Amino acid sequence: MTSSLTSDRIAEALEALQRATPRIHCITNAVAQSFTANVLLALGAVPSMTIAPEEVSGFASSADALLINLGTLDETRRLAIPIALRAAQEARRPIVLDPVFVNRSDIRCAFARDLLRERPTLLRANREEMDALFPSQEPFDALAESGAILAMTGAEDVVGESGRTLRLGNGHPLLARVTATGCAGGAVMAAFLAVETDPVIAAAMGVSVFNIAGEIAAERAGGPGSLVPALLDELYLLDGPEISKRLNIIEQREGRHA
Numbered sequence: 001m002t003s004s005l006t007s008d009r010i011a012e013a014l015e016a017l018q019r020a021t022p023r024i025h026c027i028t029n030a031v032a033q034s035f036t037a038n039v040l041l042a043l044g045a046v047p048s049m050t051i052a053p054e055e056v057s058g059f060a061s062s063a064d065a066l067l068i069n070l071g072t073l074d075e076t077r078r079l080a081i082p083i084a085l086r087a088a089q090e091a092r093r094p095i096v097l098d099p100v101f102v103n104r105s106d107i108r109c110a111f112a113r114d115l116l117r118e119r120p121t122l123l124r125a126n127r128e129e130m131d132a133l134f135p136s137q138e139p140f141d142a143l144a145e146s147g148a149i150l151a152m153t154g155a156e157d158v159v160g161e162s163g164r165t166l167r168l169g170n171g172h173p174l175l176a177r178v179t180a181t182g183c184a185g186g187a188v189m190a191a192f193l194a195v196e197t198d199p200v201i202a203a204a205m206g207v208s209v210f211n212i213a214g215e216i217a218a219e220r221a222g223g224p225g226s227l228v229p230a231l232l233d234e235l236y237l238l239d240g241p242e243i244s245k246r247l248n249i250i251e252q253r254e255g256r257h258a
Helices: 007-020 033-043 056-062 075-090 106-116 127-133 173-177 181-193 199-220 224-237 240-246
Strands: 023-027 046-048 065-069 095-098 122-126 149-153 157-161 164-168 249-253
Touching: 007 181, 007 199, 007 240, 023 033, 023 056, 023 075, 023 181, 033 046, 033 181, 033 224, 056 075, 065 075, 065 181, 075 095, 075 106, 095 106, 095 181, 106 127, 122 127, 122 181, 122 199, 127 149, 149 181, 149 199, 157 199, 164 199, 173 199, 173 224, 181 199, 199 224, 199 240
Parallel strands: 023 046, 023 065, 065 095, 095 122, 122 149
Antiparallel strands: 149 157, 157 164, 164 249
């Protein structure tokens, strides 16, 4: 299997995801739960959302991937997250960590650093969050010790690891006018990690599929209110020809530093 990202490879993985219907367990913020669940269902995955510490271990270990989102880090989530993370690790499930707003809270930032020491598969963060987690360090070098793949979101999305990166240019500004689009995007990455064995490619697939669907939805939406149903529709309808037509890979660097 080639290590490159191509539109054909994304389309094949999307079809595999729709056949497999992986279950993604999401410990996510209260604002994002409903939208994230609907995004996963539209994509072809199955969400589960419990945050109860007494039962989250069973949900995380039996899911096909785990999303940990720190957007509303209340006491229940703070207790449940380490339990779910360890259960997913023991079951060898991929784990996505989304350290939302660690740049606004020292306590949250310290908690996220502790989670990174547990070696999640993928860290999804923006530049401000990376600067808070790793001051004065280059993002990909900073993650080398943890072994995590990085998906750094922004005007351009950068996905990869030290020495192997992809710069991706899909997306639309209107996505930023609806709450929880970024959080739901992390769940889409988790879904692709469940069906693609190369975590760098899986993360890039998740970014691309969500943002391509967002582009199409934004073109026909009248504003943020109509974007949400349009986005769910486009995730449901997205196919290989549309991915091939729209995929915007700005740069793809393969290989690793010695």
